[in-house]
Amino acid sequence: MLSTIEAKLLIVDDLPENLLALDALIRGERRQVFQASSGEEALGLLLQHEFALAILDVQMPDMNGFELAELMRGTEKTKHIPIVFVSAAGREMNYAFTGYESGAVDFLQKPLDIQAVQSKVTVFVELFRQRQAINEQVIALERSRKEQEILLSELRAAQDDLQKAVRMRDDFMSIVSHELRTPLNGLVLETQLRKLRLSKGDMAAFTADKLKAMTERDERQINSLVRLIEDMLDVSRIRTGKLSIRPTRFDLSALVSRVLENYSAQIAAAGCEVSLSAAEPVTGLWDEFRIEQVVVNLLTNALRYGAKKPVDLRVLATPEGACIEVQDHGIGISVPDLSRIFQQFERVSSNEVTQGLGLGLFITEQIVASHQGTIEVESRPGQGSLFRVYLPLESRSVDNG
Template identity: 60%
Template sequence: MSLQEPSKLLIVDDLPDNLRALDALIRDEQRLVFHAHSGDEALALLLEHEFALAILDVQMPGMDGFELAELMRGTERTRNIPIVFVSAAGRELNYAFKGYETGAVDFLYKPLDPDAVRGKVNVFVALDQQRRETRRQMDALEKSRREQEVLLQELNATQAELQRSLRMRDDFMSLVAHELRTPLNTLFLETQMRTLHLKRGNLQAFSGEQMGAMIKRDERQIKAMIRLIDDMLDVTRMRNGTLSVRPAQVELMGMLERVVSDLSLQAAASGCAISLAPHPPVTGCWDEFRIEQVVVNLLTNALRYGGGCNVEVRVEVEGKCARIDVIDKGKGISPEDVERIFQPFERGARNGEPKGLGLGLYISRQLATAHGGELGVTSTPGQGSTFSLALPCDVLVPCAAVSA
């Protein structure tokens, strides 16, 4: 049996000499003996401590031993404490019968037999030690059970996360293969056509005008593959904490004018136009390349999901914060998808019609956070969406690594 705290014993008698004599009989290193000179003192101790045994004198002024026993049996906390009565009265008064009626486990007459007292106390102390050891073991088992439940929940969560990661990996590899196959197939077909022309000696197919068109087609396919690879590398760097942000003074309106101009042909191919609302120059300390990357992502998505409607770019300065709004008039985003689209490998349309790995918004939000800013969206289904990039104008963000 493991080491335990000493068992507590209560002796109640109105005579100090009787208390000292009984204490001397039952005390040892594994027991704490408490004295009470009256029923009231005994009740106070009973409410404060958990006793292995209570030895009560029957004849006390005020509250006698029988009355104290009845109160103990009527209280939940003290109901199960074993009671031994002690009396100097003669056996003819039949106190023992009344004592057993009040719930006593034994009745002793004075003068006490020391060996009998020690033997009875030893029994109840041993029972108390066993009871507490059993309770300790039960508490330990319950604690172990709770810990095992928590561990099982953690294992289940880990297993579910692992399965999710494996599914995401498989979906991602399938998606990457699909997205890379399109430009690669186009390049392969172009190569086969040129090879066929060369074999047939059809050099007219390589005139200056036609060669220029071929090169532009090749450039588009190569840029598409580079963009996919760059996105995958950015996500890997973010998760490894190695994607750096290098702030410098940037004039925002000039950068936006250049981006809108660069995307004008792509917008025209989608049957719409991109407009930039005029605004005075806005200067801040940002990584121009990364902010441009975010804006390009937002505009590309607006063209992709905008349903052929015009896209508007606005800049607002509120206090010490600059906000870029990219507004489209497309089909909008449902409330349950607003946060989903910012997760990696999630795309705006569930039916898979728009192309892409679903990394643009995830990367963009991480870059916004790295600048001390925010990227969010407000949208009404059927009425379009507004993506807002908020950037602090007066905070010099040190060169830092971005971690997902």
């Protein structure tokens, strides 16, 4: 690895013949020698390249070797470059001492000892290559550390997501078992009561009016079960991209009116007065079954959290299409809850109400989005909520089923 690292060497001398001679002396494999005939030219090269060693002639006009060394030591980019001085002056000039004071690592006297020069240059080149190799290893280690930190962060995030998914699954199963048990218990109790009465021969309990009431109760319980199952199936369809949209042309006002009629028993049981204001007709190309789901989900939500106060439904024609508004005057939604009510399995919690699978608004938003529409909510705690659905009059047909 070390042998593959290129080392750049700088030689500075005002005499061309000295430069040529020294160049020939120190040139070698994976070495690149740069020549400068003055201190100024040397500075230009020093700012452009990273050198393993600088060999400076002491006695140069304009800027001598010592002055160049001082400038190198005062510059961040060049202050760590090893400097070797070369001089033809006699030892009595004490240049060596001055050179070491200027930051030199060695001092060579002319005429140069070929073997000594080559040996010393080789040492500095190898030291440079070792430093470069260490630097590359440090950079690689730092890069590896950062990659490991990112990976660890991703693993922690994945672990958090997994734990959240497990909690959501457990919560969902708990909610499902509770929500399914409610209508099932009603059906079981009704069945046991009827068997008991039959066993006692109490046929007075099965008059036409009473049978009709029994049938209506059974129908409500069965519809609750069917709706819970359909919600779970719709979530599965949404996840796999198989929620089918089959548009047909129909009147939105008529659909909302029909929903209110069909849900009259639930409205009465909730103790809410529901009013409808609808422009007629508001006709568009939508999936009638899916839009009915939207209206039912929003209405059910309003009844559930409406605190037995009036609920207002409005169907409006807009320049862009149609708008459905469902407004209750119940418990409202807090700001933190507003940011998550359209997520799966999220339910508004209060001391009075916590019902449902927490899928209704999630499914509603997905259905609206599949019609290229939007859904908005305005709410304040204690002042109720207003859900507003915008639908374009023409929606693109989507069938992934």
